[in-house]
Amino acid sequence: MNPDPCPDCSADSPKLSTRRSFLRTSGLAAGALGTGSILPCRAEASAKPASETLVKTFYDSLSEEQRSKICFGFDHKLRLDVDNNWHITKTLVKDYSKDQQAMIKEIFMGLHSEEYAQRVYDQVTSDSGKAGFEGGSSVAIFGEPGSGKFEFVLTGRHCTRRCDGDSVEGAAFGGPLFYGHAAGGFNEGPKHEGNAYWYQAVRANEVYQMLDGKQREIALLDKSRGEDGLETVALTGKKEGLDGIRVADLTHDQKDHVRKVLADLLAPFRKRDADEALKQVEAGGIDNLHLAFYKGENIGKDEVWDVWQIEGPNMISYFRGKPHVHAWLHIREPGVG
Known part of the structure; x- marks a missing residue:
């Protein structure tokens, strides 16, 4: 060979x-x-x-x-x-x-x-x-x-x-992606030292800290969807009734921070693909996204939620940070596929 x-x-x-x-x-x-040096953009x-x-x-x-x-x-x-x-x-x-x-x-x-x-x-x-x-x-x-x-x-x-x-046709990145990291061992600590993707969870948890009590009750659930290959990233087409709090129900500042989470999710990928993916998410409606955190899968009982997701009618980003990081991403143009 x-x-x-x-x-x-x-x-x-x-x-x-x-x-x-x-x-x-x-x-x-x-x-x-x-x-030259790496440019921030x-x-x-x-x-x-x-x-x-x-x-x-x-x-x-x-x-x-x-x-x-x-x-x-x-x-x-x-x-x-x-x-x-x-x-x-x-x-x-x-x-x-x-x-x-x-x-x-x-x-x-x-x-x-x-x-x-x-x-x-x-x-x-x-x-x-x-x-x-x-x-x-x-x-x-x-x-x-x-x-x-x-x-x-x-x-x-x-x-x-x-x-x-x-x-x-209509598929960001050509279809569903997976990325993850077991930094320093299979079982990571609550701070996930050295993990290449933990920064994404840090940003998402910043949104959680911005939520008021009633919003947290909606956003914080017990157990996540778990992992099952391609079924993990199956898209529902739903605009309402998904896990967590709907972005439409967030304040302006909270919505702005959700956009920062999206930017961090797309940051590892080349600009042309990231731009296409964000355009497709926006076409499905940022307000139709739902943000959820899962307290039943928390490392260290520190209320920094290791497992969370963003889901909308044409997007799923499922971040499973226990025992180490697994991240699933699937984005499509609305109504295609």
């Missing part, structure tokens, strides 16, 4: 041409990452090749044997699966050539904002243990990049990421 590139090093080799193309684009990316370097471009380059580099194991029709049922710890195919990143491994990493990095890309990569590497990113991740391609609809999916422990070039 690990093709030797040496037989393909002749000047006329198509694989060598592909390799040269990748080295040119990745060189530009490396140069962009090596200059998460601006992306203009010279950095899009992940979609690299997916096409990676696809073109695959041997027929590799394609038979990781390439599927666009409508294959596996494409939209999501879970907290899984391999979408049996071929791991380490099984590819070094050039192909580099492409996969660049695709992954390019799906995240400049501010968070390295932090997210380090999280996936850490959670993969001794296997690291290369030994703990697998990829699949659905459809054919460059000729119609396609989607690249990377999975592993605490990771499901997608790159679809807007092929999946």
Whole structure:
């Protein structure tokens, strides 16, 4: 499964041409990452090749044997699966050539904002243990990049990421995502030291602290939905009657802070995807979102709620912070899918 590139090093080799193309684009990316500081607005370097471009380059580099194991029709049922710890195919990143491994990493990095890309990569590497990113991740391609609809999916422990070039109609990020982190061990303490995503829960708990007594009674429930693969992020289409307090019933200041929670949820991802996702949430109505916290799943009995969620008719963000962070995210355009 690990093709030797040496037989393909002749000047006329198509694989060598592909390799040269990748080295040119990745060189530009490396140069962009090596200059300047991280900007607060998460601006992306203009010279950095899009992940979609690299997916096409990676696809073109695959041997027929590799394609038979990781390439599927666009409508294959596996494409939209999501879970907290899984391999979408049996071929791991380490099984590819070094050039192909580099492409996969660049695709992954390019799906995240400049501010968070390295932090997210380090999280996936850490959670993969001794296997690291290369030994703990697998990829699949659905459809054919460059000729119609396609989607690249990377999975592993605490990771499901997608790159679809807007092929999946109405779906932010190309479909449901999963991210998480077990920082320093399986059972984290109440402060979740070193966790890459705990800042999101801190922001959400700031909203809880802004609620008055009656609002807290509505927002604070006992047990959450739990986790069940794709069912975890099933969208109901409901504008009322969801878990927790409806944003329409919050004050202006409280609503503004909910928007900050949304911004933090989207912060790890590249700007184009984050902007699209927020636009879709707004189309479903910020007032139709519901914010819930779960007292029955609290670490340390400190009333800083480890498990919480935001749900609306076309969005679910379920953050399960016990015993460590699992976060599920699914956003779609209203009325699509």
